[in-house]
Amino acid sequence: NAGVMQNPRHLVRRRGQEARLRCSPMKGHSHVYWYRQLPEEGLKFMVYLQKENIIDESGMPKERFSAEFPKEGPSILRIQQVVRGDSAAYFCASSPSEGGIIQYFGAGTRLSVL
Amino acid sequence: GENVEQHPSTLSVQEGDSAVIKCTYSDSASNYFPWYKQELGKGPQLIIDIRSNVGEKKDQRIAVTLNKTAKHFSLHITETQPEDSAVYFCAALGGGADGLTFGKGTHLIIQP
Numbered sequence: 001n002a003g004v005m006q007n008p009r010h011l012v013r014r015r016g017q018e019a020r021l022r023c024s025p026m027k028g029h030s031h032v033y034w035y036r037q038l039p040e041e042g043l044k045f046m047v048y049l050q051k052e053n054i055i056d057e058s059g060m061p062k063e064r065f066s067a068e069f070p071k072e073g074p075s076i077l078r079i080q081q082v083v084r085g086d087s088a089a090y091f092c093a094s095s096p097s098e099g100g101i102i103q104y105f106g107a108g109t110r111l112s113v114l
Numbered sequence: 115g116e117n118v119e120q121h122p123s124t125l126s127v128q129e130g131d132s133a134v135i136k137c138t139y140s141d142s143a144s145n146y147f148p149w150y151k152q153e154l155g156k157g158p159q160l161i162i163d164i165r166s167n168v169g170e171k172k173d174q175r176i177a178v179t180l181n182k183t184a185k186h187f188s189l190h191i192t193e194t195q196p197e198d199s200a201v202y203f204c205a206a207l208g209g210g211a212d213g214l215t216f217g218k219g220t221h222l223i224i225q226p
Contacts, residue, residue, distance in 0.1 A: 004157075033213055042120075042203055043158070045213025056212040091157055100207045100214060101146055105157040 002027065004094050004106035005074075012112045019079040019086070021109045025094030032075045033093040033103055034060075034067060043091060049075060050098070082113045116141040116208035120217025127194055128225050135189045135202055135220045143209025147187050149178060150203045152219070158203060162189070191222075199224045 005024040013019050025032050030051050035043040048056040049069035060067065064082075069075040079086055089110050093103035117140040127133045139147075145166040150158035164171045164178045164187065171178050177190045191198055201221050205214040 006157075035213070035216075040218075042118075042205075042216030042218045043214070045215070048212040059213060098212075100212045102160070102163065103148070103214065104160060105150070107155075107157045 004092055004104055006092050006106035006109050008109060009107060010110050010112070012114065013082050014114050015083055016081050019082050019111055019113075021077040021079075021090050021092075021111070022074040023077070023092030023094075023106060024074040025092075026096075026104055029094035029096050029104075031095040031098055032069050033095070033100075034075075034077050035091045035093065035105075037089040037091060037108070039088075046077075048100075079111075082111075084113050087111055087113045116144055116206055116211065116215040118204060118206050118215050118217045120204050120220060122220060123218065124221045124223070126223040126225055129194060129196060131194055133191045133194055133198070133222055135204070135222070136186065137188070137204035137206075137217050138184075138186050139206040139215075140185065141206070141208040142182075142185065144185075144206040145209065146207035147178070147180060148205050148214070149176075149189050150205065150216075152201045152203060194222075194224050196224050196226060198222060 032049045034046040037043045045059040047060045047067045064080045066078045089108045091108045093105045120137045148163035152158045175192045180187045201219045204217045
C-alpha cells in the first residue's frame with residue numbers, strides 16, 4: 001500500500017517561472033492538505049481540498065498560488081511567477097476522512113528559486 | 115487562530131535515558147494533538163496522537179499526555195535509542211479548522 005507520493009522531489013526554477021507540484025494521496029484517501037516548511041521552521045497550512053473542491057484555502061497567499069484536486073489524477077499546487085521567497089519544502093498530506101484527523105505526509109518537494 | 119509553542123528547540127540525552135518535549139496551545143476548542151518525527155530530507159511521520167477526551171496514550175516506548183485545563187501536552191520517549199535522533203513536531207487541530215498548526219520543532223540528539 002503506497003504512501004502519499006509527491007513529485008518531483010526537487011525542483012529548481014528561475015524567478016518568474018512557474019512551479020507545478022504534484023501529490024497523489026494514499027489509496028482510499030480523498031482529503032488532501034498542502035503545507036509549506038521554511039528552513040528551521042514548522043509546517044504552515046496552506047490549503048485543504050477534496051475531489052474537485054477547495055474546502056479551505058485560508059493559509060494560501062492570495063496571489064500567484066493556486067491548488068486543484070481533479071476528479072482524476074493527482075492534486076496540483078501551482079506557483080506562478082516564482083520569487084526567491086517561495087524557496088521552501090512543500091508537503092502534501094492525505095487523510096481518509098474529513099476533519100483533519102490522522103494526516104499522513106509525503107516526502108515533500110523542495111523548491112529552489114534562483 | 116491557533117498558536118502552538120514547543121520547547122525545547124534542541125534536546126540532547128544519553129542513550130537509554132528518557133526525553134520529554136513540551137507544547138502549549140492557545141485555542142481551547144482544539145481537540146486533536148498529533149506528534150510527528152521528521153528525519154533529514156524526509157516528510158513528517160505520524161508517531162502518536164491524542165484526542166481531547168483522553169488524558170494519556172502509550173505506544174511501546176512513546177507516550178503522550180494532555181492537560182486540557184492548562185492547554186499543555188507532552189511527548190515522552192523512554193529508553194532512547196540512536197534511531198530516535200530526529201526533529202519532532204507537535205501539532206494541534208483547532209476547533210473548526212482543517213489544517214494542523216505546528217510547533218517549531220525539537221531537534222532530539224541521542225548521545226551514544
